[in-house]
Amino acid sequence: MDEVKETARLIKDSKFIVALSGAGISTNAGIPDFRGPKGIYTLGLYDPDKVFDIDYFLIDPVPFYNFAREFVSLLEKVKPTFTHTFLAKLESQDKLKAIITQNIDLLHEKSGSKNIINLHGTLLTSHCTQCGKKYPYEEMKEKIFKEEVPKCDRCGGVIKPDIVFFKERVRDFDKAVELSKRADLFFVIGTSLKVYPASLLPQFTKGKIVVVGSGDINLKFITPYIVIRRDIDEFFKEVNKELEVIK
Incomplete structure (x- = not known):
């Protein structure tokens, strides 16, 4: 399978994309x-x-x-990475319905994304x-x-x-669950899937799961359609060449 072309096809064909992002999406920004x-x-x-x-x-x-x-x-x-901007553009085209993030670095906001669930405040x-x-x-x-x-x-x-500090409740988790359930394509980007309860969210989706990120990722409880273990920005730049979301 050509993972780049297949991911591009999934994005093109999907009606309700949701992305879960973790710290790995921001490391190329210098965080x-x-x-x-x-x-x-x-x-x-x-x-x-x-x-x-x-x-x-x-x-x-x-x-x-x-x-x-x-x-x-x-x-x-710091400035948003290519992937932050790519996701914001997908949202502006009404493809991406929500970003659920574990991050507190404000880079999704800076990139222009609007529908953001800030699980960790x-x-x-x-x-x-x-x-x-x-x-x-x-x-x-x-x-x-x-x-x-x-x-x-x-x-x-x-x-x-x-x-959200340790021992405090995450924000808007019920809303994140409902969005995950509705997704026909669910991206897991730059997260180890080891932090509860965000790690549970991919289990709620019935859509295809695409995991993108390097490092140790906990895939024990999900069956991803595609797993991309490489630099996040480089991968989405190649996907963008297929779709021209960012021109």
């Missing part, structure tokens, strides 16, 4: 993943139990904000943990760089970005 060979966890750059645990954050938010300062600084410099908004005051991204970004721990202007409480 490290978490569990890959050069991942944040693998290299021990940050202790996830201190940075992303909600109980620890409520006691001592300093480790998280040390990470956030570096991460937000990186986000200001978003950095676009933050809220005070005491009084609930809302802070938009630009205001919160300024606080992150000015204050060791951003504090609420109204009550002095610690502000928390609206991302």
